[in-house]
Amino acid sequence: MQIADLKFLVAENDPFQRNWLVAALTQIGAQHILEVEDGESALSVLSEPDCSIDISLIEIDLPGMDGMELIRHISKVEKRHAVIVVSSLDQALLFSVETMSKAYGVELLGTIGKPVTPETLHEKIAGLEQMTRVSRTYSSLPALTFEHLRAGIDADEFLPLFQPKIDLATRQVVGVEAFARWQHPKFGLLLPSRFIPVFEAALGMSLLTAVIVAKSAAACLEWRRQGFMLTVSINISPSVLAIQDFAEQIIAYVSELDVPAACFIFEVTEASTVTDGPHFLENLTRLRMHGFGVSVDDYGIGKSSLQQLLRIPFSELKIDRSLVSGAAQNPTLELVLSSSLAICNKLDRQSVAVGIETKHDWDFLVKLGCTFAQGFYIAKPMDSAALPVWIQEWMLFF
Structure with missing residues (x-):
């Protein structure tokens, strides 16, 4: 699975941080990146019947619908996709968010503290291949x-x-x-x-x-x-x-x-x-x-x-x-x-x-x-x- 073939959604309200994430994704080969600045917009995209997003990068501290509420709604969306949580929260809170995401059944690739590096992003995204391979194999079984x-x-x-x-x-x-x-x-x-x-x-x-x-x-x-x-x-x-x-x-x-x-x-x-x-x-x-x-x-x-x-x-x-x-x-x-x-x-x-x-x-x-x-x-x-x-x-x- 090539990163260039994947479709990303970046949900980040801060313009500088959003541009930083987009630049990091581009640096590791991403070519299809959609940007939103709040949770409502992200959920709207992910709820579309023909949504083709593979991975969402979500900031927890979003205005209005925050990242935790967004993750809860994502767990109910019919089309499954993977999530990476990106935040400047301390490690203890990130650990709680990670545990919460798994409890909701979200396909979480991991959490990343800011500032994000291209290397860290690449490492988390690599987990999608294993997740997809297992899912594809098991979906074909009676x-x-x-x-x-x-x-x-x-x-x-x-x-x-x-x-x-x-x-x-x-x-x-x-x-x-x-x-x-x-x-x-x-x-x-x-x-x-x-x-x-x-x-x-x-x-x-x-x-x-x-x-x-x-x-x-x-x-x-x-x-x-x-x-x-x-x-x-x-x-x-x-x-x-x-x-x-x-x-x-x-x-x-x-x-x-x-x-x-x-x-x-x-x-x-x-x-x-x-x-x-x-x-x-x-x-x-x-x-x-x-x-x-x-x-x-x-x-x-x-x-x-x-x-x-x-x-x-x-x-x-x-x-x-x-x-x-x-x-x-x-x-x-x-x-x-x-x-x-x-x-x-x-x-x-x-x-x-x-x-x-x-x-x-x-x-x-x-x-x-x-x-x-x-x-x-x-x-x-x-x-x-x-x-x-x-x-x-x-x-x-x-």
Whole structure:
């Protein structure tokens, strides 16, 4: 996707700032730019039936209908397009605006503080290609039913991909996280967002869990045979943990393998920690008693209190990417991130930062004393056969 082919809307009331944004867009190759000076005019353009705007650049402090109200209305506009928020508001307020935009379901490419540079604009606009590619792929898929998924299970089409987890102090590869994928014969590799909701609605997550656990265990055995002693983290749905004998099934299964229980870490989301289900807590406690790891995933986006969190016998806290990416440049995120790491240190738990995307993120987490890290800056998820080769290459440089 070429920037020259995209159509931009700049909503900025200050003439100097508006001209600056237009000049920055032009400098990176934009050729189709429409300018407005208030929110009402912007909404009028975006509400037209034949609107072809791809990206809107919106100042929050607009006269009349301000940028926040405009974003709320944009979320209801039939034709979807992407938004970049541009403002001189402080980082704490920009973070709140970003969170609000995502809550409204707006396709937000990011927020940019003033003064805007062409380089920063180009970086944010680059996110549109990934967003468009995923949207185009999924819009071509038919509605999936549990029968489709069950057929995929029977045909052995579901598999885990593995993303490396790095010890930030030693830079050694210590483990991986398993991500479920569906290698669909017609539509290619499908992400969990396409099939997990269908499994959950049909109360069929135990089928997928069994496949991912078995294939992850087989991969772990093969890596150990090659000399790579890695842990494998596997996401477990609350509906699976509600099965009375889930832990007993796992314990019995792993006991037949030549792999220590400590090699397996079972992840539960922070949101699920608020459950009062007795089987949920019993299964997690039983797993910990038998040496398995338990990780609280997506920490920082749920609504659990510290008291609710402490009910879970967790050995590891995985800090969500929303608190990690860009924290080095955002004082608000830095405060929340450092507080989360302090909780881990006080409780003698390990910490994992998810979503490391830049060297700035890496260096910042090292400075704060985070235990482990994973993210695209390190590596994307890969198949089990590719991992040993990747580890050897990583060791050459680190």
